Amino acid sequence: MLRAHWSGRLAFILAAAGSAVGLGNIWKFPYITGTNGGGAFVLIYLLCIAVVGVPIFMAELYIGQKSQANVVESFNVVAEKKTAWRSIGWLGLVSAVLILSFYSVVGGWVLDFLFRSVSGEFLVETESEIQSTLGILFQSPVRQLILHLFFMVLCVLIVFRGVQKGLERWNKILMPGLLILLLLMFVYSIWLDGFSKSLTFLFAPDFSALTPAGVLEAVGHAFFTLSLGMGAIITYGSYLKVSERVVPTALAVAGLDTLVALISGLTIFAVVFSFDMEAKAGPTLMFQTLPVLFAKLPAAYWVSLFFFLLVSFAALTSAVSLFEVVISYWEEAKNTSRARACVLWGVIIYLMGMLSALSTNVLADFKLPIVGLTFFDFFDNLTSQYFLPIGGLLISLFFGWKLSAKACEEITGAKGIWSIGLLWTARIIAPVAVGIVILFKILEDL
Ligand code: TRP
Numbered sequence: 001m002l003r004a005h006w007s008g009r010l011a012f013i014l015a016a017a018g019s020a021v022g023l024g025n026i027w028k029f030p031y032i033t034g035t036n037g038g039g040a041f042v043l044i045y046l047l048c049i050a051v052v053g054v055p056i057f058m059a060e061l062y063i064g065q066k067s068q069a070n071v072v073e074s075f076n077v078v079a080e081k082k083t084a085w086r087s088i089g090w091l092g093l094v095s096a097v098l099i100l101s102f103y104s105v106v107g108g109w110v111l112d113f114l115f116r117s118v119s120g121e122f123l124v125e126t127e128s129e130i131q132s133t134l135g136i137l138f139q140s141p142v143r144q145l146i147l148h149l150f151f152m153v154l155c156v157l158i159v160f161r162g163v164q165k166g167l168e169r170w171n172k173i174l175m176p177g178l179l180i181l182l183l184l185m186f187v188y189s190i191w192l193d194g195f196s197k198s199l200t201f202l203f204a205p206d207f208s209a210l211t212p213a214g215v216l217e218a219v220g221h222a223f224f225t226l227s228l229g230m231g232a233i234i235t236y237g238s239y240l241k242v243s244e245r246v247v248p249t250a251l252a253v254a255g256l257d258t259l260v261a262l263i264s265g266l267t268i269f270a271v272v273f274s275f276d277m278e279a280k281a282g283p284t285l286m287f288q289t290l291p292v293l294f295a296k297l298p299a300a301y302w303v304s305l306f307f308f309l310l311v312s313f314a315a316l317t318s319a320v321s322l323f324e325v326v327i328s329y330w331e332e333a334k335n336t337s338r339a340r341a342c343v344l345w346g347v348i349i350y351l352m353g354m355l356s357a358l359s360t361n362v363l364a365d366f367k368l369p370i371v372g373l374t375f376f377d378f379f380d381n382l383t384s385q386y387f388l389p390i391g392g393l394l395i396s397l398f399f400g401w402k403l404s405a406k407a408c409e410e411i412t413g414a415k416g417i418w419s420i421g422l423l424w425t426a427r428i429i430a431p432v433a434v435g436i437v438i439l440f441k442i443l444e445d446l
Helices: 009-020 023-035 039-067 073-079 084-119 127-131 133-139 141-160 163-190 195-203 212-225 232-237 246-274 289-294 300-333 338-360 375-412 417-445
Strands: none
Touching (some): 009 163, 009 300, 023 084, 039 073, 084 141, 084 300, 127 289, 133 141, 141 163, 141 300, 212 417, 232 300, 246 289, 289 300, 338 375
């Protein structure tokens, strides 16, 4: 059977940027930058993207593109034999299922805010009413389950249509849509009083505000935001024709992702500072602080609508990449149809996601034994703090030690400083950086 392919390099870049640009960029990056004091954290984050993120991105892209195979099989193909390294693929599959299960729940919250923006209800509500929206949603199991269902169904419908007719087509619509909405909001924010303060906050580093925990968070986030450590880029890369070059492609995706994070941050903090609010709101920044502030701005209806539309696009294009990892594996390994795989895994992931959707209400008081977390927090912590970094660490070692210099020369096009740099980054620098993060996480959790 002939394997599906992207129609070209641009299609891959849009799809991979669609995967990378997600809630991590628009929801998480601004709030962790806020809680970590701004500029110094941003600088460390950029460093992590360059030193750890980009090399591992290249490794994943190389493994996928070279093997033209799903996340488990790809390790066997590039190693040219059946190898234990393929367990990285198993870990990736488990991560994909777990992440998507709660990502879809959060995607549902975003859709809720989108619907409320469309209806215009924030315009007529009082400040405290707007602020209580998220809490009301949390208290309503039925509403959460319906929204989670809605988001999962969208995701299934896109992936079900296949690589070109589903993923490529929708990324080609949603990603430019996202970029246009973001630029409109950004240009708008330049005229707000808080813009210059936002610039200073993000780009004038104050190292006294940076904590060791902040540095760890930056490394972890570099993974999450580039969709690394679980084979999403391996899978998307496996649909890229072998003739396309790795380096410019990887740089384009990482560059786009970073740009979107920075522009979102600038825009959001321009709004926050225009009302003399604090940057430290945390996870509720997007769902409680922003809707209140949006309602006070000129053209409030459109600001809120555009913003939540933009976030919905970002969440959906990331979710489909997680789903595709599972589907491409299942379809090929079990020799079944894409439709069957989509229905089966759509249902399983929906059911697992119910545990997260109910974690804010019915199951709020249920804490998992030993770890003492709700399902939602457990799935989130387990994947983003352990599975992704461990996956990334192993991929880096596999690439650096097993595929070694030959792969690096193939990627960079020649022997020389760049290929040697990539080799030793993959062999030592990235694994050590990530290893330290995992170690600290273990110590913290003990
Ligand atoms: N990168 C996405 C974001 O920033 C989330 C995501 C999609 C992801 N696919 C992934 C994270 C794979 C880790 C691994 O929101």
